[in-house]
Amino acid sequence: MAKSIHETLTYPGTTVDAVAALAIDPEFRAAVASYQHAIRSSLAVSPAPGGNDVTFEYAHGTERVPSFAKKLVGEEIPIVQHEAWRGHAADVLITIPGKPGDMKGSITLAQNGDDVVQTVDLTVKVGIPLIGGKIEDLIAGLLAKAARAENRVGVKWLAGDRNA
Known part of the structure; x- marks a missing residue:
């Protein structure tokens, strides 16, 4: 079973x-992590043919995680988000090191008049019998919230407000 996320x-x-430049801006990614109350974060960017490969690593505490999931993840949830940006689109792979499952999908950017529309499509798969579906729902919700948080910080950032 898998859970899909679609955010526009x-x-x-x-x-x-x-908007594409935000993906490779360490200060922006640090601001996004701070906005989401991450306990740590880092960004690595490597030039690649036609774009950049980006690895955004961050970790969240588990104080808001349901008890059934807390037993599986421990004291923190480390997240590794690989993005292969080519032009204005990225293939995305998100993993939680040492845990079964992954999140795969894409991010696309498109000009729509004076605005930019970002589409995030991800599929969450967790290979744990019996409770995998519950964990997929939990992770899908967290990733959707993370995408919306990045958008809120990005809108302010692009307007010149670096204190998002």
Whole structure:
């Protein structure tokens, strides 16, 4: 079984190049992690043919995680998000090191008049019998919230507010 996430987010009054540049900006990614109350984060960017390969690593505490899941993840949830940006689209692979399952999908950016529309499509798969579906739902919800949080910080960031 798998859980799908589809988020359509808008960045008003900007360009796809400006939004795409956020993916490789260490200060922006640190601001997103801080906004989401991550306990640590790092960003690595490597040039690749036609774009960049990005690895965004961050960790969340488990104080808001249901008890059935807390037993599986421990004291923190480390997340490794690999993005292969080629032009204005990225293939995405998100893993939680040492845990079964992954999140795969894509991010696309498109100009729509004066705005940029970002589409995030991910599929969450967790290979744990009996409770895998519950964990997929939990992770899907967290990833959807993370995408919306990144959008909120990005809109402010592009408007010049670096204190998001």
